[in-house]
Amino acid sequence: MVKAEAVHKSFGRLEVLRGIDLEVSPKEVMCMIGPSGSGKSTFLRCINHLEKIDAGRLSVDGELVGYQQRGDRLYELRDAEVCRKRSEIGMVFQHFNLFPHMTALDNLIEAPIRVKKESRAVAAERGRKLLERVGLGEKVDAYPRQLSGGQQQRVAIARALAMEPKLMLFDEPTSALDPELVGEVLDVMRGLAEDGMTMVVVTHEMGFAREVSDSLVFMDGGVIVEAGNPRDVLSNPQQERTRAFLSKVL
Amino acid sequence: MANAVGLRPEAIKAVPVRHPGRWVAAIVVGAIAAYILYTVVTAIQKDHTAQGSGWAAVGHYLFNTLIFRGILVTLELTVLAMAIGIVLGVILAVMRLSPNPVMSWVSWLYIWFFRGTPVLVQIFFWFNLNLVLKSIDIGIPFTSFWLHANTNTLIPPFMAALLGLGFNEAAYMAEIVRAGIISVEHGQTEAAQALGMNRGLVMRRIVLPQAMRVIIPPTGNETISMLKTTSLAFTASVTELFTRQQQIATATYDVLELLIVASIWYLVMTSILTVGQYYVERHFGRGSLRGMPLTPFQRFRGMLFTFHAAPPTSPESVPAGPPIRGRERT
Numbered sequence: 001m002v003k004a005e006a007v008h009k010s011f012g013r014l015e016v017l018r019g020i021d022l023e024v025s026p027k028e029v030m031c032m033i034g035p036s037g038s039g040k041s042t043f044l045r046c047i048n049h050l051e052k053i054d055a056g057r058l059s060v061d062g063e064l065v066g067y068q069q070r071g072d073r074l075y076e077l078r079d080a081e082v083c084r085k086r087s088e089i090g091m092v093f094q095h096f097n098l099f100p101h102m103t104a105l106d107n108l109i110e111a112p113i114r115v116k117k118e119s120r121a122v123a124a125e126r127g128r129k130l131l132e133r134v135g136l137g138e139k140v141d142a143y144p145r146q147l148s149g150g151q152q153q154r155v156a157i158a159r160a161l162a163m164e165p166k167l168m169l170f171d172e173p174t175s176a177l178d179p180e181l182v183g184e185v186l187d188v189m190r191g192l193a194e195d196g197m198t199m200v201v202v203t204h205e206m207g208f209a210r211e212v213s214d215s216l217v218f219m220d221g222g223v224i225v226e227a228g229n230p231r232d233v234l235s236n237p238q239q240e241r242t243r244a245f246l247s248k249v250l
Numbered sequence: 251m252a253n254a255v256g257l258r259p260e261a262i263k264a265v266p267v268r269h270p271g272r273w274v275a276a277i278v279v280g281a282i283a284a285y286i287l288y289t290v291v292t293a294i295q296k297d298h299t300a301q302g303s304g305w306a307a308v309g310h311y312l313f314n315t316l317i318f319r320g321i322l323v324t325l326e327l328t329v330l331a332m333a334i335g336i337v338l339g340v341i342l343a344v345m346r347l348s349p350n351p352v353m354s355w356v357s358w359l360y361i362w363f364f365r366g367t368p369v370l371v372q373i374f375f376w377f378n379l380n381l382v383l384k385s386i387d388i389g390i391p392f393t394s395f396w397l398h399a400n401t402n403t404l405i406p407p408f409m410a411a412l413l414g415l416g417f418n419e420a421a422y423m424a425e426i427v428r429a430g431i432i433s434v435e436h437g438q439t440e441a442a443q444a445l446g447m448n449r450g451l452v453m454r455r456i457v458l459p460q461a462m463r464v465i466i467p468p469t470g471n472e473t474i475s476m477l478k479t480t481s482l483a484f485t486a487s488v489t490e491l492f493t494r495q496q497q498i499a500t501a502t503y504d505v506l507e508l509l510i511v512a513s514i515w516y517l518v519m520t521s522i523l524t525v526g527q528y529y530v531e532r533h534f535g536r537g538s539l540r541g542m543p544l545t546p547f548q549r550f551r552g553m554l555f556t557f558h559a560a561p562p563t564s565p566e567s568v569p570a571g572p573p574i575r576g577r578e579r580t
Contacts, residue, residue, distance in 0.1 A: 101459050
């Protein structure tokens with residue numbers, strides 16, 4: 001589903017990604033862990049072209065992200081194409097980024113109506129079902145500010161699902177939450193994983209990584225230090241840096 | 251010892267602190283204000299106009315047809331100039347934030363020029379454009395398709411005042427709109443982009459509606475300010491409210507009375523705008539507070555059913571969409 005080969009990315013003189021190689025298969029749940037500044041969030045943002053990569057190859061579903069190859073030349077994609085590809089990838093942010101001027105349901109149906117040109121009735125019906133599924137059937141008409149952090153993040157997940165994505169990206173979805181609200185969000189994500197959604201999750205929740213993910217990637221300094229089966233990596237890390245990191249967070 | 255739940259100690263009863271200074275200040279200021287008011291009112295009261303006392307003259311001119319026609323022109327100028335200002339202002343603000351350097355520079359130059367010169371100069375400029383530019387020709391170069399217009403017919407006095415006021419306003423509105431746009435968190439744009447929305451959709455559906463909360467209050471101020479600034483159209487001999495009262499005053503010598511008439515009407519119009527602004531702000535504030543603030547009317551109704559004077563209601567303390575009920579007596 002996602003394939004990265006030697007992906008590089010710099011912000012000015014700061015090299016954030018220094019050669020990332022990885023592959024996510026369909027229905028796989030991959031967790032990315034690592035200290036802050038290690039480049040995991042940046043890599044996630046590259047996948048739906050919120051950031052442009054400088055070198056290497058990055059493709060989703062066999063198609064290059066942000067470019068098109070014809071012959072041996074790369075052509076930058078037009079805005080409309082970039083938008084179409086983004087609409088097939090769901091993304092959940094650390095700070096939820098719900099639209100505060102819209103109710104929960106309006107948050108969910110905005111993109112299906114405007115981007116996928118669905119009718120309001122169809123979008124609203126699916127929207128209600130999705131809110132039901134994340135346990136917020138009662139909150140259809142609530143504005144984001146009237147919801148707790150955990151509820152907001154669940155609406156944000158439902159909003160991403162409303163576009164019926166083939167891939168979901170989670171950028172530290174529980175880092176901004178009060179500890180007692182983390183569980184409800186992780187439960188929703190666990191349910192998604194069980195339903196066979198392909199997911200890439202940047203997280204600090206080692207328990208979630210251990211129980212739910214199929215593969216675990218530990219990043220540091222813009223490179224993948226160690227990757228593999230989550231139970232192996234977490235309980236028997238091979239690299240010194242992984243061991244040092246895990247000893248601090250576990 | 252801690253009280254059992256529900257056992258509340260008696261409410262504190264204490265002798266309040268006296269503030270004699272407040273009383274002295276209030277009496278002094280009140281006396282000065284009353285004296286000024288009295289002097290002005292009695293001066294106008296004197297029997298010196300065709301209608302008798304000055305106040306009778308004010309009453310006489312207040313509903314004069316010429317004054318009414320002037321009010322109509324004033325309103326027309328205000329609405330049209332603000333429309334030009336807002337539309338052009340939004341375009342300029344978006345241009346200013348555009349990644350295209352030419353766009354952003356043209357916008358910068360426009361704002362620099364139109365904000366940096368007095369609006370009176372600009373009205374005069376349009377009014378006198380005919381002195382140097384006899385006609386305006388627009389067409390496609392190297393073809394015979396050309397539109398020709400005489401500047402005198404193209405820019406009558408009303409148009410000169412409208413262009414002066416509108417183009418000047420656009421510069422201010424551009425800055426107001428720009429401030430509103432950059433006040434919206436970047437995460438909002440990213441979230442919308444991640445859903446596949448294009449630049450135009452993100453601006454129209456996500457950023458601008460949220461920017462409105464920041465844009466509306468100063469725009470209301472601008473509208474109120476514009477309503478008064480239209481009196482400068484007097485210099486381009488546009489027959490708006492100020493010009494009309496001036497015309498009558500020149501004929502009747504009731505100068506002060508007519509200024510009072512004009513002031514009354516300006517005050518009436520700005521008061522109506524103030525109320526309108528309040529409700530527009532309320533509309534665009536939805537979702538930003540946990541509950542809607544009460545309208546003054548709702549607050550008044552609430553007070554009627556309250557036994558104690560209600561403390562000013564802070565917006566956060568009002569639950570979403572409550573029925574308006576009186577407070578329970580304690």
